[in-house]
Amino acid sequence: MAEPLLSVQAVTKTYRRDGQPPHLALAGIDCALDRGEVMVVVGPSGSGKSTLLRTINGLESIDSGSIRVDGVSITDPATDLNTWRTEVGMVFQHFNLFQHRNALDNVALPQRVVRGRSRAQAERYARELLGRVGMADYADRYPSQLSGGQQQRVAIARALAMDPKLMLFDEATSALDPETVGGILELMRALARDGMTMAVVTHEMGFARDVADRALFMDGGRVVEAGTPEDVFVHPRHERTRAFLEKIL
Ligand SMILES: Nc1ncnc2c1ncn2[C@@H]1O[C@H](COP(=O)(O)OP(=O)(O)O)[C@@H](O)[C@H]1O
Ligand SMILES: [Mg+2]
Numbered sequence: 428m429a430e431p432l433l434s435v436q437a438v439t440k441t442y443r444r445d446g447q448p449p450h451l452a453l454a455g456i457d458c459a460l461d462r463g464e465v466m467v468v469v470g471p472s473g474s475g476k477s478t479l480l481r482t483i484n485g486l487e488s489i490d491s492g493s494i495r496v497d498g499v500s501i502t503d504p505a506t507d508l509n510t511w512r513t514e515v516g517m518v519f520q521h522f523n524l525f526q527h528r529n530a531l532d533n534v535a536l537p538q539r540v541v542r543g544r545s546r547a548q549a550e551r552y553a554r555e556l557l558g559r560v561g562m563a564d565y566a567d568r569y570p571s572q573l574s575g576g577q578q579q580r581v582a583i584a585r586a587l588a589m590d591p592k593l594m595l596f597d598e599a600t601s602a603l604d605p606e607t608v609g610g611i612l613e614l615m616r617a618l619a620r621d622g623m624t625m626a627v628v629t630h631e632m633g634f635a636r637d638v639a640d641r642a643l644f645m646d647g648g649r650v651v652e653a654g655t656p657e658d659v660f661v662h663p664r665h666e667r668t669r670a671f672l673e674k675i676l
Pocket of ligand 2: 476477478597
């Protein structure tokens with residue numbers, strides 16, 4: 428059988444901070460995603476969801492275990508982490524756009540710096556992607572002149588501009604006004620339909636049930652339950668999953 432596009436095996440991660448006891452945020456995580464699949468990750472606050480995405484993106488190192496994307500291991504000394512991060516796109520709750528650059532530059536500049544594209548190439552692709560996320564008319568606007576939902580659209584376009592193999596979404600709609608959430612979820616659905624491989628941390632259960640191929644429920648740095656959305660959300664086997672679902676539904 429072909430190797431999954433993303434494979435996470437026995438990953439552990441401890442946060443160590445001065446003056447505080449070490450905190451085991453990931454206590455041995457396994458998960459995998461085939462090309463074109465969407466995985467949703469749910470779980471209570473502090474369960475390690477963001478840490479999992481951040482380790483997959485290479486923003487946090489791991490203590491042990493393995494993370495492989497498209498046959499490349501993140502812990503291989505030959506792996507360049509900057510290259511890795513361009514291939515694993517990440518969209519955050521807070522959009523982290525360059526405040527002093529307009530939407531076009533936010534999407535074009537990283538292409539020039541990271542991918543070495545010419546200004547003309549980068550701007551052409553940026554305009555195409557801004558169109559794809561519904562922001563064609565806002566290319567000249569600065570982040571402060573855009574709503575949260577519009578900024579998130581630009582952030583998604585910026586991640587797509589790297590042609591990532593995989594996209595990670597960490598509560599990408601949690602900071603948005605309720606009336607904006609649906610549009611961003613619709614955009615994420617469109618990406619999934621177009622075949623993007625995605626790992627999505629979200630509390631949007633409608634999205635999770637409709638779009639996801641796989642679901643994980645995490646608690647205390649562990650995967651408590653994994654399976655299809657139907658398995659995990661409709662027929663949970665564990666009491667902790669049931670208790671969590673009761674709270675958020
Ligand atoms: N940079 C950090 N330093 C120390 N502890 C952290 C750090 N980031 C997260 N943690 C702790 O790790 C645990 C998991 O956090 P996180 O991955 O953010 O959970 P979630 O995204 O599920 O809310 C929490 O107990 C959190 O306080
Ligand atoms: Mg989080």
